[in-house]
Amino acid sequence: MQCTGEMPPQETGLTYNSWYGKPHLEMHWWHGVHFPLWGRPKLLEKSLPWYDKAFSKARKIAERQGFEGVRWQKMTDSYGDEGPSSVGAFLIWQQPHFITYAELMYRANSTKATLEEYKERIYATADFMASFAYYNPEKNSYDLGPPLIPAQERFEKTETYNPTYELAYWQWALKAALKWKERLNENKNQHWIKVAENLSPLPVQENVYLATESAADSYINPEYKTDHPSVLAAYGMLPDTDLLDLEIMETTFEKVWKVWSWEETWGWDFPMTAMTAARLGQPEKAVDALFMDVQTNTYLKNGHNYQNERLRLYLPGNGGLLTAVAMMCAGWDGSTERNPGFPDDGNWEVKWEGLVKMP
Incomplete structure (x- = not known):
């Protein structure tokens, strides 16, 4: 109910203010993706016109920084203004989200009208993403950053580049935008193709994906084993991409499962981990992730995902749980x-109806 308004909600919804009452666009994925997966696409669709309202301001951000297209805000308000934030100006994983929402809308209603409704915002999103990727002549590939802050907000913004999840998401979203062009019989954007096909490879060390290419000590430094294990999102929130090696992702999952400081995570990290486990064919671990006995994975009797005394409810955790359950059921x-x-061991009897497959 708190996530079905005409704009992306704040992380504590309508109950009380968090982060000065500002919605965070990187969290809109967790607030809204579950709706179409539960057969209710119109509940996500209600908030998407807000991106048209914020469009001109997102374009000005990109222009001011020397990029094409639109750079979607991180911490924002009902008017689309960018809230001051030491993190927000450097975060990038919210950029492809709009393409995800549009794809879900198209799956729910595969008409030309849907394509026309969302194409301008999709194309402008892809324009920014392609221009943000920086060509590295030494590697003959495109880098992301520096500066940037990845979804795992533990790395120095001026030194961080090529985070695993963001690289995979960049490729998926650019190819989805190209597919949108194809559906409309429009000429494909050659720059999008060039960037998507030549992104830097996902950073690997000892057969495990690193959080970022710039942090070779991802699994050694205690600070880097806290917050979101977003390296798993490259094959949990996302499907398989050309950049991904599933065997390496399997060893990465096992590494994260063993060494992560799960007490220092957030509510949506558990369903994210469950989705990765499910895609990897490890349903036992998927269930274990959802039932992990950690405070931030606590659901009170009133349904709220409790984080701590300051955040007594956390709606991205609730949305993540719904997304993971839909995926674990419908696939x-x-x-x-x-x-x-x-x-499939005889201990589960799962009944459901009306759920939809995840991309």
């Missing part, structure tokens, strides 16, 4: 079995 594109996220 994802390419999955063939029913309830692929639950162990």
Whole structure:
């Protein structure tokens, strides 16, 4: 109910103010993606016209920084103004989100009208993403950053580049934008193609994906084993991409599972981990992730995902749980079995209706 308004909600919804009452656009994925997966696309659709309202201001941000297209705000308000934030100006993982929402809308209503409704915002999003990627002549590939702050907000913004999740998301979103062009019989953008096909490879060390290429000690430095284990999102929130090696992701998952400081995470980290486990064919771990006995994975009797005394409810955790459950039941594109996220060991009887596969 608190996430079905005409704009992206703040992380504590309408109950009380958090972060000065500002909505965070990187969290809109967690607030809204579950709606179409539960057969209710119109509840996500209600908030998407807000991006048209914020469009001109997002374009001005990109122009001021020397980029094309629109750079979507991080911490914002009902008018689309950018809130002051030491993190917000450097975060990038909210950029592809709008393409995700539009894809979900198209899956729910695959008409030309849907394509026309969202194409301007999709194309402007892709324009920014392609211009933000920086060509590295030494590697003959495109880098992301520096400066940037990845979804795991533990790395120095002026030194960080090529975070695993963001690289994978960049490629997926650019290719989705190209698919949008194809559906409309429009000429494909050659720059988008060039960037998507030549992004830097996902950073690997000892057969494990690093959080970022710039942090070789990702699994050694205690600080880097806290906050969101977003390296897993490259194959949890996202499907398989050309950049991904599934065997390396399997070893990465096992590494994160063993070494992460789970007490220093957030509510949506547990469903994110569950989604990765499900895609990797480890339904036991998917269930274990959802039931992990950690304070930030606590759901009170009133349904609120409790984080701490300051954040007594945290709606991205609730939305993440709904997204993970839908995916674990209905599956994802390419999955063939029913309830692929639950162990087929005779201990589970899973009944559902009206759920939709995740991309």
